[in-house]
Amino acid sequence: DHSPALELLVDDGEVVGARGVSRQTGERWTVRAGAVVIATGGCAFLSKALGCNVLTGDGGLLAAEVGAELSGMEFSNAYGLGPAFASVTKSAFYRFASFYYEDGSPIDSAGSARGRSVIAKTLLTQPVYCKLDRAPEDIRPLLRAAQPNFFLPFDRRGIDPLTQRFQVTLRLEGTVRGTGGIRIVDENCASSVPGLYAAGDAATRELICGGFTGGGSHNAAWAMSSGSWAGEAAAGHALRGSAVRREGRGAGTASLIADGARELDPQAVITGVQDEVLPYDKNLFRTQRGMRESLSKLDALWGELQTRPRQDAFSVIRGREAAAMVATARWMYRTASERKETRGMHKHMDHPGLDPNQQRRLLTGGLDQVWVRPERELAQPAQFVAANA
Ligand SMILES: Cc1cc2nc3c(=O)[nH]c(=O)nc-3n(C[C@H](O)[C@H](O)[C@H](O)COP(=O)(O)OP(=O)(O)OC[C@H]3O[C@@H](n4cnc5c(N)ncnc54)[C@H](O)[C@@H]3O)c2cc1C
The missing domain is CATH 3.90.700 (Flavocytochrome C3; Chain A, domain 1)
Structure with missing residues (x-):
């Protein structure tokens, strides 16, 4: 967290490293690697909950920028x-x-x-x-x-x-004691993008606890287990790959690309997203109309993020954190709008009951255009393991 990753490096559709910056020195760093594990924790929207104010959902943004999918984003409103x-x-x-x-x-x-x-x-x-x-x-x-x-x-x-x-x-x-995160596609904690793995709160926890986490040992257990599985698989992937480190190109977009002379104000964006996600009557007790209204404001904030902040380390990091928070909030409400029932921590006031026909995961992705679709198979954890054994 003292030298946060700002973007991933990709080459020919494969993740081959990351770039970031040191908070203290402002020095930029680049790591070229045979594979990357995202373990940046969840997104608590800078709400000042214990230990959470470094958790702004950066990993989800990094992953989505290389085309990875997310899962369970409607279950991202733990309080x-x-x-x-x-x-x-x-x-x-x-x-x-x-x-x-x-x-x-x-x-x-x-x-x-x-x-x-x-x-x-x-x-x-x-x-x-x-x-x-x-x-x-x-x-x-x-x-x-x-x-x-x-x-x-x-x-x-x-x-x-x-x-x-x-x-x-x-x-x-948010997703720290919620369940949504980067979609895991196999037992190795691989994402849907070659060379990219996810672990802990950055990854979806649906596989072990469905639509509700809350407190309890399963969160840390998941972080440690998924971390070791992802680490082992990433090392294996790197060993199978070319010994020559590939250059790769930076995949980061939001708040990193220039747009004319305008300058991004990260704090204004952060306040804007907090206004839409912190209130209980917007995010804990959800309505279709409320989510639609929030999404229209969040989409406008996403537009703001197509400009760059001042180029000192603090502003660049804050800009990326703001971008990750807006992205997470948009994935959260878009997915929640598609789950027209009440399940787990997702309380939909217009649809207060549990609907057995909606017992499937919802996948989410995209940046400028956010999409949501049901996962095809109704994979229960036991079947998931058996299918991959
Ligand atoms: C108050 C509270 C109490 C909890 N109690 C329990 C409990 O009793 N039992 C339990 O099992 N779970 C508990 N949890 C949940 C548990 O803490 C998390 O599930 C667990 O810490 C997740 O581990 P992690 O390694 O995935 O993420 P984290 O521990 O959150 O670590 C993520 C790290 O990534 C860093 N980071 C963020 N962005 C970047 C970036 N761009 N580049 C580089 N680094 C970055 C962060 O600074 C942080 O150090 C609790 C959570 C809270 C908030």
């Missing part, structure tokens, strides 16, 4: 629960929480696992408070040892979350 005054969205202990209105009366049916929508709906009009007062006495001393950083922001404010009420919020974690 993490945490104190309103801090970034810590570690939510395991909220299973012990009671939720309250400002006047101290309890909020019926509000809960961390089941009942998060009730919290979100309440937050649309008023603050929500919480106390971890349902934690059993015997485990209270263990909580601090289990997750010390959960308590840090409370200690700083002199709040005991087990006995005192505090204000909570929901922060967008």
Whole structure:
């Protein structure tokens, strides 16, 4: 993250390296390689959730620029629960929480696992408070040892979350604890483009958890497993290829190509995309009309990205982050508009029920023109493994 990749190198339809820049020195780097694994994490839209403000979906943009597909992009709207005054969205202990209105009366049916929508709906009009007062006495001393950083922001404010009420919020974690990402086409975590592999949050997690991830060990397990499979396969691909490193050409477009004298303002674009993806009434509770309106604004922001930012390292990196966020948001809403049902973390207010006829994955791709299509086969994980054994 101190030397982010800005674009991939391609030669004859194959990925042969990457280019980037050092944040500290501004020095540009180029790596020519026999294969590339994208492991740049997910996209949390700079919402300030814990550990997420370096995760702007860059890998999806890099991949799409060489023609790779994405999958599960409608399941990209995970929101993490945490104190309103801090970034810590570690939510395991909220299973012990009671939720309250400002006047101290309890909020019926509000809960961390089941009942998060009730919290979100309440937050649309008023603050929500919480106390971890349902934690059993015997485990209270263990909580601090289990997750010390959960308590840090409370200690700083002199709040005991087990006995005192505090204000909570929901922060967008997007694809970090969502499931959408670069499509994996085989057991080697290959993308649909030769020489390009994907791992962790950058890759779709649908193969192991369908339309809902949330918290839990499967996220890290997927990152580690897919990382080792992708690494091994990429090394194999490189060994099979030519020993001579190919030059390749930079595949990056958005915010990297020049367009006249206009200069890109990355921060304006970032604010513009956040306005469309952070609000619960746009992204958590989705409607066809709302998504259409957001897409028209996001498409306009995509148009802005055909200009270049100032050429210092910070502006170039910010420009690419802005581009990746807009791209992710457009893939997310275009795909969500095609899933006319409610499934996993995709809540469609116009179609509140689960539709068995839509039990298939949706693939997405494209930059200027975003396309969405159903995956042909209804591959369940077991069949997927058997078919490739
Ligand atoms: C608050 C919180 C709590 C969580 N708790 C759990 C848990 O208890 N159990 C669990 O299994 N999972 C948990 N997760 C999810 C888990 O953290 C992720 O699934 C996991 O970290 C993904 O690993 P990764 O290597 O794919 O991505 P990351 O760990 O996000 O790493 C991606 C890296 O890529 C870098 N990067 C980004 N863009 C570029 C670029 N252009 N060029 C180069 N580098 C780039 C980033 O800076 C980052 O260092 C939690 C997530 C959050 C937000």
